[in-house]
Amino acid sequence: MVRVIALLGIVVSVLTGAGAAAADPVGTEAVAYGAFRVVRSEPGTPSTPQVSLPEGYSFVTGNQYRTATRADWYGFIQGPPADSVPVTVRWPEVAVDTVVTGRTRVPLTRDPADPDAVTFTIPVSAPSANAMQPTVQMWTYLSSPASTGLVWIMEHNHPDRTAGPWTTVPVPAAQSAAFLNLLTAVEAVLRDSGLIAQAQARGHFFQLEGFETNNTLHTDNPPHWHLSYYPGPTTAAPRATVPHFWLDSTGKTFYNGQDVQGSPRARYYAGDPAPIHDGAGNLVLTTTIRADGGLDIEPAAGPRYALTTDPALGFATEVRILRDGRPWRAVRVTDDARTGLMVTHISGLGSTFRQSIIRTYDPQTCLVTSTSTKTRN
Structure with missing residues (x-):
């Protein structure tokens, strides 16, 4: 009975x-x-x-x-x-x-x-x-495993799935859109600079993440994103560096609470260089929050990149990348979490480079079901 x-x-x-x-x-x-x-x-x-x-x-x-x-x-x-x-x-x-x-x-x-x-x-x-x-994480892995030098997790936030503390605040739509663009821009920087290849050769890896709004076991607030470095094969690597880049209501980055395993959290604001080292203390790269809400990324061996935007558009619409001060790429990402469709457009600034990536994924498991890439140099 x-x-x-x-x-x-x-x-x-x-x-x-x-x-x-x-x-x-x-x-x-x-x-x-x-x-x-x-x-x-x-x-x-x-x-x-x-x-x-x-x-x-x-x-x-x-x-x-x-x-x-x-x-x-x-x-x-x-x-x-x-x-x-x-x-x-x-x-x-x-x-x-x-x-x-x-x-x-x-x-x-x-x-x-x-x-x-x-x-x-x-x-x-x-x-x-x-x-x-x-079961409740709405994540898609765009790059894995760690042995590739890059773990890239893209969270899919949707208003109907908000849970926990996210139900008591306005839906963070601009911040969710901004981290899609920012993470995609960072991936382009890490790949162009050779940092991913260097990490892979050393058995290290970078990890890119945004924030999630639907998981009550991980109250992942306030809105933020990560450009983490693990000097080893897993996230348990000694002296791992995990920045927490906080986003304001328009998608601008304004604060970095940076954790280094074994040390107190360091706090960085606009104009403060935040170094990321490997486990032996060698400089890997330096990030600096920009006055415009973007981020400068300077690998130890160069070149220097700047993530910025057109003020009329904002980071939620487009991230523009400067390479050694010259316009290099424009990044736009859209994500329909209800149907499972993510579209990425990367355009050359001052060049004919164009890349479009269309990914479909199961909106309930977030596993990728198809990827179509078209590139023109």
């Missing part, structure tokens, strides 16, 4: 008796974790579905582990390790489009006699709830 219990305002059914999964109560055996995200067919007022879990499984304690947005609802569960744990979600008056666990859409079983319900199975095998964050 089904026993219905109330848990912090969420209706949870626990299967008991015949048909229940064979499992001991949480706490008597090793505990593993799983997560699932239920995607609505159409966005609407955030609400909570009824969820049925097998006996021995429960939601992880804490409101951050059960979250409703306009686009979806997600939950993290715990219980005995298992490859396949059945879950039933019943959501009256809300049509369910799909369910995601990790980076995977899971098959759904629908009962014609109960059109409000879907049933599916997920693995409960992760060592922690945090390990299941890919």
Whole structure:
């Protein structure tokens, strides 16, 4: 039979008796974790579905582990390790489009006699709830793994998916658009300067990231972006440098809280050179926030690059790159997170260079499904 219990305002059914999964109560055996995200067919007022879990499984304690947005609802569960744990979600008056666990859409079983319900199975095998964050992270990896010299993560922020503290502030649309342009411009600089190739040859890597607005396990605010350097093969590399470039409401960079492993956070503002060193203390590059809200990037061996913009456009629309003081590239990126379409245009300034990259990705798993690149020199 089904026993219905109330848990912090969420209706949870626990299967008991015949048909229940064979499992001991949480706490008597090793505990593993799983997560699932239920995607609505159409966005609407955030609400909570009824969820049925097998006996021995429960939601992880804490409101951050059960979250409703306009686009979806997600939950993290715990219980005995298992490859396949059945879950039933019943959501009256809300049509369910799909369910995601990790980076995977899971098959759904629908009962014609109960059109409000879907049933599916997920693995409960992760060592922690945090390990299941890919379920809710709306990330696309544009470059990986670290052995390539560059890990590039592009977050997809959408107003209907905002969660946690982001639901209490205006949607950071300009900042989200700005970091798309800034990260793409930085990638062009790192590649043109040879810094990516040098990092790869040394077994080091750069990591480019923006910020996410939909993950309550990572309250990634205020709006910021990263140009990090890891002098080793993983993010645990000693003396790693992780800048946090804060963005104002128009997408201008105004502050850098720079972390170096083993040292207190350093604070840099416009005009303050912020060096990035390798693990042995050798200079790799220096960044300096510009008075116009852009960023200067100077590799140790040169040349010097400047990320700036046309004041009439702003960083949310276009980033322009100067190379040793001369116009070099213009970067424009658009991202439709609801349909999964990212379009990048890079134009030469003073040259005939043109590059267009069209990427499609699954809007629920954020895995790239196609890439088309056209380049003209």
